[in-house]
Amino acid sequence: MAEQLSMLSASIDELLECDLTTLRDADVLEAMRRLEQSLRRADAVSHRLVVESVERSIPAALGYSSPNKLLVDVLRVSAGDASTRIAAARSLGVWHTLSGDSINPAMPETAAAQRDGTIGPSHARAVAKVMRKIPHAVDNDDVSHAESILAQLARTGTPEDVEQAGHRILAYLNPDGNLGDDRDRKRRRGISLSRQDSELMTRISGELDPTARALLDPILARWARPGMNNPDDPESPRGDSEDPTLDRAALAAAAARDTRSAAQRNHDAFSAIFRVLLETGVFGRHRGLPVTAIITMTLDQLEQAAGGLATTASGGLLPLEDALKLAEHAHPVLVLFDHSGRPLRLGRRRRLANADQRLALIAAEGGCTRPGCAAPASLCAVHHVTDWQRGGRTDIDNLTLACDACHAQVNDGSAGWNTTSTRPESEFPGRTEWIPPPQIDPTRTPRINHRHQPGELIEHARATDTRRRWLRPTERGAR
Known part of the structure; x- marks a missing residue:
């Protein structure tokens, strides 16, 4: 081990001295990819060392009450970083019984992907986050299969892709809903305004229920766009970005000058919206469609009218019951899809x-x-x-x-x-x-891009194992 670490250190010394200016653009990107793969595999080595230290009781022998505190002192990492490393080793490392027999990792497919260097720590954390939310009543085979699907997605996608697919898997495993019931949402909802401080600023805090969030997202898409409603820019266009009278060149120029953060743009959008609401009460249209919450659900969901999640045009998730309430006074649009989930000719x-x-x-x-x-x-x-x-x-x-x-x-x-x-x-x-x-x-x-279609990968995995009841495809006749 000492020899291998010395070789690794020597290689890093040489890499630090490499002249990067002689590399072609393609070589720079290839170096990034290869280095990232090596760093990911190195994390798997770190898991082995953590397991070895714990199984030898090194922390206790040195007077530490937990392995986390040992890592803080030995590696000079933060307490949060140490906790993250220990948690990763527990779920991805190979532990042993008292007799010395190996125990498979808690997330074996994810561990294998990290050893290969195809996923990183953030991918593994995303998988673990989903796995922690699976109800204990779900049988072990289904739990194992869920982990396998998430690890497969992590090999080709981003951590955000894994989380998105995880929402769909949780809905399949627990169709009656385990994302918090309506009573919890009603109890937690609220927006609080603090008193004005010495600079006359007011702090806003609170939580929006799924319905309020679904109504808010399409509005901010227009009014908080870069370049719009910037009080620090006298030439910034006012109102909404889809106004047909808007000077597109002026908007592009204002966007280029816009240095506001997303939070500041949201604030300025609210201010502008409040003004228009008081003056006109009209929002207009966005990209050719009315400003509204566009909700997508399958015919099967509509017929059951309970359980599951509907999706919004802003990428959000909405409990089906709330989606149906929103649809009570809406103009429904029927769109037919083929067996591959693609809309028929239009x-x-x-x-x-x-x-x-x-x-x-x-x-x-x-x-x-x-x-x-x-x-x-x-x-x-x-x-x-x-x-x-x-x-x-x-x-x-x-x-x-x-x-x-x-x-x-x-x-x-x-x-x-x-x-x-x-x-x-x-x-x-x-x-x-x-x-x-x-x-x-x-x-x-x-x-x-499977980010917005996690069900595609789930159904693809179902095709390789038809025994999973929770992976049966829903009716694709309409959405």
Whole structure:
């Protein structure tokens, strides 16, 4: 071990002295990837050392009441960091019985992925966070299978992808709901305003229930957009960003000057909204659709009218009962899907998509389709998979959602991304694939964003193990 650590230290010394200025752009990115893989594998070695120290009772022998305090002193890490490392070792490390026999890790598939270097500590924490929420009544086989699915997703996705899929898995494992009942939500809801301080500022605190959050998200998407309603910029456009009379060039210039934080933009948006509510009481439209909470649910959920979660255009989750209450006075829109979850043909000859097509895309895509992007549908534009100027039609099977930032990355330049659709016989038929530039991925392997569609991966896993009752697909006839 000492020899290997000496070699590792020597290698790091050499890496620190390497001349990075001679590397090509592609070499810099490849070095990042290889270093990240090595660091992830090193964490697995750290787990082994923690296990060894605990099983030898080294902390107790040195007078420590817990291994956490040993790590704080030996490694000079924070108490929170030490706690995180110990928790990771407990769930990912290989422990032993008194007779010396090995015990499989509590999360074996996740541990294997980290040993391979394909996932990092944040991925593992995301898996562990979901696993802790699984009710004890769930049988061990289903618990094991859930961990396997999350580890598989972690190998190709981000920690946020894992958490999103975890919400869906928890809903399958506990369809009656374990996310807090309506009484808890009613008790916790509230917004408090403090007294004005010496600088006449008022602190706001509180919690919104799912219905209030679903109503708020689509409003902030317009009014808190960078460049809008900036009180520190006299030339900043006022009102909402989708006003047809708005000078788009002025908005772009104001956005470039905008240095406010997201919290400050939210504050300024509230201020502007309050003003408009008092003066006009009108919000207008957003990206061609009314400012409203757009909720997606399956026909099966609608028929059961209990349990499960509906989704909003802003990427949020809403208990089905609350979604149905919101729908009591709403104008329902029926969108039919094929067996792959793709909307049936809804074509247009003109360039711009209409409101019906946008609603269909919101239900089908859920948000920006570029891999790794978490932007919800409320912040997305309609993008032609095959560009309109190259003969791409405004048909539903040639349309997808992309946020403004990702949309701008689709171009013919050397650093541009390209989009295409998967073939009917592919693993995920009809989905939008994004092809990265060679600087990001030398192989230019097409990628699919599952962030807004965690059910796809769950159903794919179900196909390999049909014994799991909680992984049976829901009816895909309508949403």
